[in-house]
Amino acid sequence: MPCYNESLNLDNFYLQILNQINIINEQNSKQINCEFIFINDGSTDNTLEILKALALKDNRIKILNFSRNFGKEAAILAGLQHSNAKATILIDADLQDPVELIPTMYKKFITQSIDMVCVRRIDRKGESKIRAFFSDMFYKISRFMSEIYLQSGVRDFRLMSKEVVDAILQLGEYHRFSKAIFEWVGYSKIYLEYEYIPRNAGSSGWSFWKLFKYGIEGLISFSTMPLRLAFILGFGASFGAFIYMIILILDTLIYGNDVRGYPSLMCVVVFFSGVILIVLGIIGEYIARIYEQVKNRPNYILKDENELQN
Template sequence: MKTMSLIVPCYNEEPTIEIFFDTVEKVIANDPETFKNIKHNYLFINDGSSDETLNEFRKLNTKYPDIVHYISFSRNFGKEAGLAAGLQHAEGDYVAVMDVDLQDPPELLPKMLQIIQKEQFDCVGTMREDRTGEPPIRSFFSRSFYAVINKVSKVQIIPNARDYRLMTRQMVDAILELPEYNRFSKGIFNWVGFKTTYLKFENAPRSAGETHWSFWQLFNYSIEAIVDFSDVPLKIATLIGLLFAFISIISIIFVIIRKLLFGDSVGGWASLVSILLFVGGVQLFCMGIIGNYIGKIYLETKHRPQYIVQEKK
């Protein structure tokens, strides 16, 4: 009999955990034909929560020790660390990644499993049909992010795709061969390849609680994604440098010719200072791009663990 592991990263999700567990159990119980030869288990990841999330895991583990397991970090390491920990510790023949807030509908699990088993796919991902209920400014920046990263990266990322997916053991093992510290899972899932299809679903509200992703956190996450999967920003910085070098050469030639032909001095200190400030700003911008890449290299060379486990059951 094959097994299916459900990886569920959590950060301050105390109100949603029991609701999530009961909902998934009901979905599996209502489709005995699909799951008749599948044993399932849960691997919850406590990403340094400050509420009673860990106690909720302990209660479920005590009640269902055979199917509920958890890993608790020593502090908050971020969602990517939680996903990495889940993939490294999951033992199922099939591995699903889900959010605990039920915005990833568990009702899709039977269909995802059927597609992998009957149509020989290695991965079934999910994507939202729309972003109903989301602030317009957030939706605009999300669309812009996907447009930018798919322009600058060789790895194409499906717009509105979720981390929610079901994968075969072969694909999970391939992902685990990527040891990098700086991770962007959506990009990694696509980078390893394998035969993948996507299911669409309508956007749904959280089952309880509030999102822990601020606009600024999402913006930083998008910058990290672009840096992790493209060197185009470095090329842009190089082109900007070449452009301004060319402009400066033309300006110098113009000033020299003007002096030789007309003999008048160059005036306009205010405009000169403005140009210097502008060029200085462009230089700092380009240095910031380079510094971002150097910072990533610095973190990689430290060889620090992605997370530290404090408790495990």
């Protein structure tokens, strides 16, 4: 459970999770063994203090406290690395994921031998039209550019078998895009659908700019199509310039028209300069990721960690 400034939601979230665990216990007529791994992703409010207070009441709670905010992807990775369960559930602590689906997820995992039970939001209520538009465009572009098929509305909230978690952890990339990683590893999966749930309290840490950068990360991490598009763009521009040069030569030789001077020259220079910068920018994005990968920096740093009590 990644947490970033969720102090207003944690108590309620914890109680709701406990309620769902109790429902599972009643349905199965036995007590299931479980642990709760909270990742404090550099929160600036009193999220950590609330987590520590909850841990004093429940020895099944484990807290991973980052030295600073490393982002949700790092928090997901840390949680998966510290989970040794037969089944792991990933869920945000902002109460926008339907916790009441947890018993259903567990039942399908046990009875149907499904490796991954995912949750999909079927509407975009609560989002601005601009944000919804760009979100839909991202999924369409992603499907065009990548071999990984991402369904719109699928959340990070899901149940995964230990085999799935182990497969995910084999991917040692520094820039992680979990939505695509979950699809890339394969395994059998089913989807449970739900409608929009408003945020219980607080504000989201995902601004439009952060989501935009996250989307670019996803497109580049699982596709080399931008590099191919850069080649096509460069080839097309060069071919067009060659055709235009032939037209100018024929126009001058056959009709005796003067070659247009400064304005046309400036348009050509500006156009090709823009093409070159676009291509260099695309190449630079990939080189930057290679540079950050080879430095072999950790995805996160734990400031402290409370161990599970025996």
